[in-house]
Amino acid sequence: MPATTPATPSASLAVDGGNPVRTAPVAFMKPQLEPQDVEAAHAVLKSGMLRAASRCAELETRFSEITGAKHGLTCSNGTTALQLAYGALLEPGDEVLVPAWTYIATASMLVASGCRPIFVDADPESYQIDLADAAKRITPNTKAIACTHLYGIPVEVDGVQALAREHGLKVIYDAAQSHLATYKGRGLGEFGDAVTYSFYATKNLGTGEGGMVTVNDDALADKIGLLRSHGERDKYIHESVGFNYRMNDITGAIGCSRLDRLPQETDARRGAAKRYDAIIDEIDGIGRPRIDDGIEPAWHLYTVRIDPDAFTCTRDEFCAAIKAEGVPTAVHYPLSLTDQPAFAEIVARNAADFGDAHPPVARRLAKTVFCLPMHHALSEQDTDDIGEALRKVASAYRR
Numbered sequence: 001m002p003a004t005t006p007a008t009p010s011a012s013l014a015v016d017g018g019n020p021v022r023t024a025p026v027a028f029m030k031p032q033l034e035p036q037d038v039e040a041a042h043a044v045l046k047s048g049m050l051r052a053a054s055r056c057a058e059l060e061t062r063f064s065e066i067t068g069a070k071h072g073l074t075c076s077n078g079t080t081a082l083q084l085a086y087g088a089l090l091e092p093g094d095e096v097l098v099p100a101w102t103y104i105a106t107a108s109m110l111v112a113s114g115c116r117p118i119f120v121d122a123d124p125e126s127y128q129i130d131l132a133d134a135a136k137r138i139t140p141n142t143k144a145i146a147c148t149h150l151y152g153i154p155v156e157v158d159g160v161q162a163l164a165r166e167h168g169l170k171v172i173y174d175a176a177q178s179h180l181a182t183y184k185g186r187g188l189g190e191f192g193d194a195v196t197y198s199f200y201a202t203k204n205l206g207t208g209e210g211g212m213v214t215v216n217d218d219a220l221a222d223k224i225g226l227l228r229s230h231g232e233r234d235k236y237i238h239e240s241v242g243f244n245y246r247m248n249d250i251t252g253a254i255g256c257s258r259l260d261r262l263p264q265e266t267d268a269r270r271g272a273a274k275r276y277d278a279i280i281d282e283i284d285g286i287g288r289p290r291i292d293d294g295i296e297p298a299w300h301l302y303t304v305r306i307d308p309d310a311f312t313c314t315r316d317e318f319c320a321a322i323k324a325e326g327v328p329t330a331v332h333y334p335l336s337l338t339d340q341p342a343f344a345e346i347v348a349r350n351a352a353d354f355g356d357a358h359p360p361v362a363r364r365l366a367k368t369v370f371c372l373p374m375h376h377a378l379s380e381q382d383t384d385d386i387g388e389a390l391r392k393v394a395s396a397y398r399r
């Protein structure tokens with residue numbers, strides 16, 4: 001059976017019993033290992049050197065170099081990468097500006113470090129942290145800004161750095177989704193006090209679990225290294241209290257092997273994003289985040305937004321209809337962080353101090369965004385079919 005069936009503008013939706021655009025659904029992501037990745041992991045298994053050793057060290061050197069940073073420190077995942085960066089740079093009680101529109105770990109690891117997250121709204125056009133809103137929430141206790149390069153799209157780094165300079169804030173960038181993205185031609189590792197990455201299975205560089213912190217300051221790298229491994233410099237001598245957040249060499253080997261392909265795979269994602277841009281720009285009622293000049297995303301996720309006034313359906317109904325056409329989607333994220341039950345007490349305290357509990361743009365995004373399939377193997381046929389499914393569903397539900 002062919003993977004695609006031609007749809008006419010008047011074709012009824014698959015969700016209503018019509019023919020789908022695709023009988024074989026498009027893959028949402030492609031996290032599969034290649035034989036050389038398995039071989040690299042196997043070599044470590046055969047060697048018996050399972051702890052962090054040469055393959056982790058190689059990943060640290062190569063990944064920090066390719067992202068423009070001086071030091072890279074592998075760790076167990078992107079959450080512990082954040083905790084290590086926060087632990088080394090912040091003190092309990094510090095107020096830290098953090099986007100309300102990001103994955104929970106960016107904010108929850110502040111709580112784990114004894115800091116107070118001050119939630120900042122998203123910019124309605126870029127979906128990234130709104131720097132004007134951030135500036136309004138600065139108090140004498142504000143010590144840092146922790147911001148995410150969300151979906152693989154770098155934030156406006158110059159603006160973040162200027163705000164930080166003006167108020168003497170530290171900057172931690174969560175680049176869990178932004179491996180190899182660049183800002184004004186420079187790697188993201190060049191900016192801020194620390195940059196954190198996740199190598200979770202579905203990330204652009206996926207090792208299963210894994211993460212890294214990159215920094216440019218020698219003393220900070222040393223401090224993070226100690227924090228990562230029980231404050232131990234000499235065997236069983238513990239200079240400070242720390243954690244065991246180490247990576248292992250099986251993970252390191254998979255990371256090195258996948259890193260060989262990451263530049264080409266990132267280019268392939270960029271090609272797919274360009275094709276998507278052209279499709280989205282032709283459909284009234286569906287928008288995409290503004291990407292400013294000088295920003296080169298890594299496209300971990302390709303996220304769009306529906307205008308609820310343009311359609312008779314909700315975002316979830318729209319997604320169900322395109323799924324029936326053979327196009328899976330995901331919602332990153334269904335809630336603003338200020339609506340997460342985990343943060344209810346913090347949100348109430350912030351509301352008392354800043355006068356608003358829920359930044360409105362983050363809440364609106366939670367109801368209207370969805371992510372289309374994105375990976376390095378997305379073919380032109382795939383994006384053509386996705387475009388057809390989007391047009392078909394949009395015209396069926398147009399108000």
Ligand SMILES: Cc1ncc(COP(=O)(O)O)c(C=O)c1O
Binds near residue numbers: 079103174176209
């Ligand atoms: C923006 C962001 N920060 C942090 C993390 C946490 O990374 P990990 O799942 O490796 O702990 C993720 C993972 O989804 C993420 O997307």
